[in-house]
Amino acid sequence: MEQFKAGELTFTWLNGGVTHMDGGAMFGVVPKPLWSKKYPVNDKNQIELRTDPILIQYKGKNLLIESGIGNGKLNEKQKRNYGVTEESSIESSLKQMNLSTEDIDMVLMTHLHFDHACGLTKWDGNELVPTFENAVIYTSAIEWDEMKNPNIRSQNTYWKENWEPITDHVRTFEEEVEVLPGIKMHHTGGHSNGHSIITIDHNGEHFIHMADIMPTHAHSNVLWVLAYDDYPMDSIRAKQKWIKEAVDKNAWFLFYHDAFYRALKWNEKYEVTEKVERETSI
Numbered sequence: 109m110e111q112f113k114a115g116e117l118t119f120t121w122l123n124g125g126v127t128h129m130d131g132g133a134m135f136g137v138v139p140k141p142l143w144s145k146k147y148p149v150n151d152k153n154q155i156e157l158r159t160d161p162i163l164i165q166y167k168g169k170n171l172l173i174e175s176g177i178g179n180g181k182l183n184e185k186q187k188r189n190y191g192v193t194e195e196s197s198i199e200s201s202l203k204q205m206n207l208s209t210e211d212i213d214m215v216l217m218t219h220l221h222f223d224h225a226c227g228l229t230k231w232d233g234n235e236l237v238p239t240f241e242n243a244v245i246y247t248s249a250i251e252w253d254e255m256k257n258p259n260i261r262s263q264n265t266y267w268k269e270n271w272e273p274i275t276d277h278v279r280t281f282e283e284e285v286e287v288l289p290g291i292k293m294h295h296t297g298g299h300s301n302g303h304s305i306i307t308i309d310h311n312g313e314h315f316i317h318m319a320d321i322m323p324t325h326a327h328s329n330v331l332w333v334l335a336y337d338d339y340p341m342d343s344i345r346a347k348q349k350w351i352k353e354a355v356d357k358n359a360w361f362l363f364y365h366d367a368f369y370r371a372l373k374w375n376e377k378y379e380v381t382e383k384v385e386r387e388t389s390i
Contacts, residue, residue, distance in 0.1 A: 109201060110370045112384050115311040118165040119362070121370050121386075122201035124176025127223055128154035128191025133335040134323070146326035154191050156367040157323065158386070159223050161198065163205075164308075167288060170207065171214045173306060173317055174364050175227030175239065181269065182226070196227050198239070212240040214287055217247040218319035219303045220255045224364075225270040236273045246287055248295045249280035251302025261338070262300070296321060296350075298343030299334065305350060306362075314359035315371075321346050323365040328378050 111120040131153050135143040140153075149155050162173040176196035186192070202208055217224060230239045247255075258266040271278075286292045290309040297303055299320040308315040320336075321343045322328065330347040333340045354361065360371045360382075370384040 109204065110384055110387060112371070114313050114315075114360075116166055117308070117310055117315075118163075119371070120163040120165070120201075120205065121160045122163055122172075122176070123194075123197045124159040124161045124174070124227060124364075125178075125192065125196045126194045126367075127157045127159060127177065128152070128193065129157055131155045135327075136333050136335045136337070136340070138332050143326060143332070147324060152191075155324075157223075157365040158363075158367055159196075159227075160364060161227065162317070162362055162364065163202075164291070166291070166310075169213045169288060170211050171216060171287070171291070172212055172240070172243075173216050173362070174218065174224045174319075175215055177223055178226035178228075178230065178239075180231050181229075190223070198227060209240050210242055212243045215240055215243050215245045216287065216293060216306055217245060217251070218293075218305060218317070219251050219300045220247060220270065221265040221300065221320075222267055222270065223265075224319075225255075225267075228270055229273045236269055238274050238277055240277075243277060244279050245274055245277045246279055246281065246285060246293060248293070248302040248304050249282055250295065250297075251300060251304070252278060252280045254300065254302055296342065296346040298339050298346050299337045301338060305346070314354065314357040315362055316350065316354045316359050317362040317364070318347075318350060319364065322351065322361075324363065325361075325366055325369050325372060325380075328374065 131149045147155055159177045161176050164171040179195045229236045255266045255271050284294050292307050293304045295304050306317040330344055333343045337343045355374050362371050372380050373382040375381050
């Protein structure tokens with residue numbers, strides 16, 4: 109597991125599983141000769157996308173960003189369609205840190221698509237129960253409402269198995285919420301109507317997790333948005349605002365999906381100046 113520290117903050121990437129999604133869908137209208145120079149693709153036209161939650165330890169609290177794809181939550185057809193070659197082993201990752209799911213205080217969910225939210229619940233015999241039994245789960249009110257009442261498009265990714273067991277754990281917000289001093293969630297829309305990002309300001313250092321409006325380092329171009337985005341112009345506007353502000357602040361960009369970088373900094377030319385790389389990449 110990769111880990112780095114900044115002041116009182118410790119970031120650790122847990123093993124949340126891996127998917128292989130269609131590269132064309134992940135880069136939308138961008139031609140393959142362009143995006144494939146920045147992110148490798150296999151012979152099935154799939155790109156590797158991790159689903160690794162970020163554990164933040166700060167002020168005696170344990171926070172997770174996202175929850176992974178879970179274990180035993182997908183059938184064989186779903187595994188094939190989403191290119192799942194490895195499911196979550198969150199409990200094993202936590203055990204290596206002398207922690208358990210009971211020690212997680214908060215889970216910050218940028219949105220509730222299956223590849224982010226399947227890890228929120230687990231099987232206990234024939235019953236689905238909360239994975240993080242003591243955690244408060246934060247997500248935007250818009251996202252939570254759509255999760256429970258999906259439309260004809262979103263019903264394929266918002267599953268009742270991922271929300272019904274956690275109803276009593278969820279706390280929603282409108283435009284912004286500060287969950288701990290300096291750690292904020294901001295509603296952006298774009299990828300989904302309720303999509304949010306996370307910013308952290310600590311001792312003069314800045315961090316940003318842009319979730320699925322910039323799922324990998326190869327999506328730094330503001331116009332490179334996903335075919336999966338429900339509101340692509342909202343994604344573009346959010347990227348214009350937040351990427352520039354973060355680069356101007358010399359911020360760390362944190363990734364959940366990237367198969368190569370856990371975190372990085374860019375200069376104004378979008379050249380990587382500092383990085384935390386994944387130990388084992390494709």
